[in-house]
Amino acid sequence: MPEDGALPATALAGAERRPLGFYLHVPYCATRCGYCDFNTYTASELRGSGGVLASRDNYAEQVVEEVRLARKVLGDDPRPVETVFVGGGTPTLLAAADLGRMLGAIREEFGLAEGVEVTTEANPESVDPRYLAELREAGFNRISFGMQSARQHVLKVLDRTHTPGRPEACVAEARAAGFDHVNLDLIYGTPGESDADWRASLEAALGRGRTMCRRMR
Template sequence: MASALPLGEPAPLDGLLPPSAADGAHGRAFGVYVHVPFCRVRCGYCDFNTYTASELRGARQVDYADHAIGEIRMSRRVLEASEVIQRPAETVFFGGGTPTLLPAADLVRMLDAVRSEFGLTAGAEVTTEANPDSVGPDDLARLAEGGFTRVSFGMQSAVPHVLAALDRTHDPARVPLVVRWARDAGLDVSLDLIYGTPGESLGDWRRSVEAAIAERPDHLSAYALIVEDGTKLARQIRRGELAEPSDDLEADMYELADELLGAAGYEWYEVSNWATAAGHRSRHNLGYWRGDDWWGVGPGAHSHVGGVRWWNAKHPAAYADRVTAGHSPAVGREVLDASTRETERVLLATRLRDGLSVASLGSGGRRVVAGLIADDLVDARAALAGALMLTNRGRLFADTVVRRLLEDSVVE
């Protein structure tokens, strides 16, 4: 099952935000995230807020777009009543779950609602996630016609036994097909990979990265497998059926991916993300890492506006009930104090190639940076130019870098 919602104060039924949100929203970019919580099968490693058909408890997939559109319409009223400055969406991201289990027409209807209620900036980035076996050429063409600009395919691996260990259902041969169909439709393409799967060798991983590069995606993500409590994978490891991922092997896999991607013309811009050019970076995810504002639509979705964070009811049935009754689906929220916001800024921006200014850390922070340079965790030339940029080694120990920055009270 998905992890529990965070603690916080109850959210009001009307969804109104505290006055601080209006002040904090000035000057921030705005995006929209739409969570589509449906999956055909639950992957053994997955801890996301997703549901198979047998887990819906009366909620209906066919009704989902209408409920999400109801929240989108409500969101504009909430922001207006809360006196938050209205901004068009610079990015829209449909994630899940598997958004493309819904008909393309439903995804386009939800995007149309975002366009109607908020507007989209010129050149807005509009992405949907998709599994290689959840879309066909007609679906992708319809999405592109409806305003989508980008698709992110959950490739995960090119090796059949690795996909089987992850409970992924697609054939590796499907990936070149869907990439070609997306290109034919005029969509930018991102491929997602996972490394450190039990039973995956360094040779297996090389095969997957090389297969991904061969498709020449605009963007590629590579994330280490995390064994989450309560998942099927965690139970298999606890019973000794699968081996726990090796930290040393995962480090070797990361370094290999970075080497292969760099040689192929990809540049890292976030610890786990590479792109062929700055214009192909995931602008939506950059908004998260830079602390921008976004409205999260759907069951369990999180939102952030002006230093106020809130989250929706998790289950699709509970979410549908609240929206149908005319209530906000938000069930909890927290107002971030200055210390928490600064901690999150350092935590997230440190992962970016160009995300954290050394000057913003104060004199104490600059002393810490000197030590990080000495330990080959931070690039010396970039630091002299005013930017905290992780070295190759620093990316392997990004959590250590963040901990040292925060422990030494870098903010003055």
């Protein structure tokens, strides 16, 4: 990739006819789940990196710089941004104000379209009502929680640290904070998961929010 971030002509051809969206990756997790293929680091992995990896403390600043670089790369492209998705890792390990600064840079540099969808992913154990209210205040209007399963023995196989029931509580807290759009991720086919376990997870999720199912590879 060129240092100035320049895109090949093939990537820019017809770009003005396509909607513009941002994905911002936050590569930090409190602990790692064995099944996860995403690019994430725990605090101890970061300590062992000899400072090569960006730290959580200055991560938002670095994302702001990247957004500014994207503005230069796209020149005078007038499209406002229609979707922003902050994923991870666990974005909600950063302060809500940091996520707000990252979104603010996109707003400042590109402008947000009317009706823009602004999502963050979150681990159920990483948020509380105050944090959710701060996210809403910062401009986030959709949140996606990693529920995975409603059964403790399945959560254990997946290395999840939240307890059954916490994701449903998160949905209620998010709605109370003003989120109209709340998603729960489920994983199907975990070793040891029975049909009854899967049904219990679906029922728990459908009782509270919309469900997106992801199949284990």
